[in-house]
Amino acid sequence: MSEHYPMSRRQFVAGASGALLAGAGAAAAEKKAGGQTSGLAIEGGPKAVTKTPSGQPRWGEPELKQLEAMLRQGSLFYWEGPQTKLLIERFQQVCPRKYVQTCSSGTAALHIAVAAAGIGPGDEVITSPVTDIGTVIGVLYQQAVPVFADLGAGTYNLDVADVERRITPKTKAIIAVHLTGNPCDLDALKALADRHKLILIEDCAQAWGAKYRGRPIGTVGHFACFSLQNSKHVTCGDGGVVASNDDRFGPLLQKFGDKGGDRRKWGGFDAFATNYRMSEPQAAVAAAQLTRLEAIAAKRARLGNLLTEKIADLPGIIPHQVHPDDRAVYWFYMFRMKPEAFRCNRSQFVKAVLAEGAPITGGYIKVPLYGEPVFQKHAFFAGRWPVKEMGLTTMDFSKHKCPEAEAILATGMRVPIYEYMTEEYILSVAEAIRKVARHYAA
Numbered sequence: 208m209s210e211h212y213p214m215s216r217r218q219f220v221a222g223a224s225g226a227l228l229a230g231a232g233a234a235a236a237e238k239k240a241g242g243q244t245s246g247l248a249i250e251g252g253p254k255a256v257t258k259t260p261s262g263q264p265r266w267g268e269p270e271l272k273q274l275e276a277m278l279r280q281g282s283l284f285y286w287e288g289p290q291t292k293l294l295i296e297r298f299q300q301v302c303p304r305k306y307v308q309t310c311s312s313g314t315a316a317l318h319i320a321v322a323a324a325g326i327g328p329g330d331e332v333i334t335s336p337v338t339d340i341g342t343v344i345g346v347l348y349q350q351a352v353p354v355f356a357d358l359g360a361g362t363y364n365l366d367v368a369d370v371e372r373r374i375t376p377k378t379k380a381i382i383a384v385h386l387t388g389n390p391c392d393l394d395a396l397k398a399l400a401d402r403h404k405l406i407l408i409e410d411c412a413q414a415w416g417a418k419y420r421g422r423p424i425g426t427v428g429h430f431a432c433f434s435l436q437n438s439k440h441v442t443c444g445d446g447g448v449v450a451s452n453d454d455r456f457g458p459l460l461q462k463f464g465d466k467g468g469d470r471r472k473w474g475g476f477d478a479f480a481t482n483y484r485m486s487e488p489q490a491a492v493a494a495a496q497l498t499r500l501e502a503i504a505a506k507r508a509r510l511g512n513l514l515t516e517k518i519a520d521l522p523g524i525i526p527h528q529v530h531p532d533d534r535a536v537y538w539f540y541m542f543r544m545k546p547e548a549f550r551c552n553r554s555q556f557v558k559a560v561l562a563e564g565a566p567i568t569g570g571y572i573k574v575p576l577y578g579e580p581v582f583q584k585h586a587f588f589a590g591r592w593p594v595k596e597m598g599l600t601t602m603d604f605s606k607h608k609c610p611e612a613e614a615i616l617a618t619g620m621r622v623p624i625y626e627y628m629t630e631e632y633i634l635s636v637a638e639a640i641r642k643v644a645r646h647y648a649a
């Protein structure tokens with residue numbers, strides 16, 4: 208898997224940026240001028256990163272104020288609760304959609320979207336194999352079938368041509384995961400969805416504050432799903448938001464998040480759903496957190512783009528590829544190495560960068576989702592998969608393949624990006640990567 212790298216030099220240059228070719232020459236000259244590359248820290252040389260900014264508290268006065276107001280309320284239930292209302296209002300400033308439902312997680316938001324879209328037994332939903340498993344949990348619970356499509360080599364997002372190849376008469380929806388907060392090619396995906404009458408669901412869990420061609424993330428698809436889990440840009444510990452502008456689906460969000468019932472006329476259950484409610488304490492914290500979002504998103508965008516600027520000219524390095532008109536909000540940054548361009552493997556590369564003082568990690572999730580044991584064994588429900596037993600699908604995850612996704616996980620390296628980091632620090636991280644890349648250049 209790790210030695211396989213299917214992208215040609217020409218595709219790489221075309222796919223990433225024109226500056227790369229020119230930059231490659233510059234880096235080679237730099238190596239020559241210096242004669243010997245400077246000593247790597249792993250070999251006893253000085254570290255590239257000498258100062259690491261420390262984390263800052265992610266919550267404080269605004270959250271306390273909101274929590275205090277919440278505790279003076281007579282009810283902590285979401286329905287018509289003032290904290291939930293405030294959260295929805297503030298959410299609509301970030302993602303202007305007509306219908307918004309708060310819920311207990313990003314996984315819940317995605318499940319509500321899939322259920323509200325009417326996706327059911329044997330229906331196919333095309334999505335990314337490199338994502339949080341929460342992207343497909345709702346699909347499987349609705350007895351639908353996730354179909355994994357391959358990814359762009361530098362964007363790590365759905366490859367629209369491969370999505371198209373995987374469309375069958377059973378396909379009902381596409382879940383576009385904006386991985387790391389880098390927007391998918393939404394116009395292309397929406398056009399494809401429209402052409403085949405498919406629902407487009409945006410998984411914005413890692414993309415709070417991102418912009419696609421200037422438009423807020425979550426405003427192109429039929430549904431937008433966000434997570435407020437602790438590791439995301441903004442949080443209330445756990446939580447989620449699902450939104451839609453579509454008059455067919457929007458009115459269904461509440462009932463698919465709340466036991467299948469319409470709270471305005473409780474009873475007469477005409478739909479079946481679980482309880483995915485968010486409470487007022489969570490909404491209070493989340494509402495306060497949203498006042499911090501723009502600063503967080505803008506800062507992360509700046510730091511991630513700066514890192515690209517400083518490593519894009521390195522031969523054999525594929526930087527995180529972001530469209531120049533988009534705002535990526537870097538839940539993390541990921542670059543790749545072309546294995547044939549280096550005299551070391553990824554794990555040696557990572558070790559050397561770590562020794563320089565930059566906290567990088569190899570890969571992201573261990574294997575593409577279809578490689579996980581529960582998929583390989585089709586063991587979703589007490590060891591069984593009813594839709595397969597009933598002949599509603601012939602899917603065999605043990606034969607599923609997404610070569611680029613596998614190559615991304617085998618050659619990608621993750622750099623943490625946080626809003627409290629300084630540009631100076633990112634420059635030193637870039638220098639750590641440069642030192643190591645130059646030293647091991649083949």
Ligand SMILES: *Cc1c(COP(=O)(O)O)cnc(C)c1O
Pocket residue numbers: 311312313314315338339340341342384386410412413434435436445446447
């Ligand atoms: C975090 C995440 C989810 C799931 O969100 P939870 O709140 O943890 O359920 C789904 N998709 C992506 C891309 C995520 O990063």
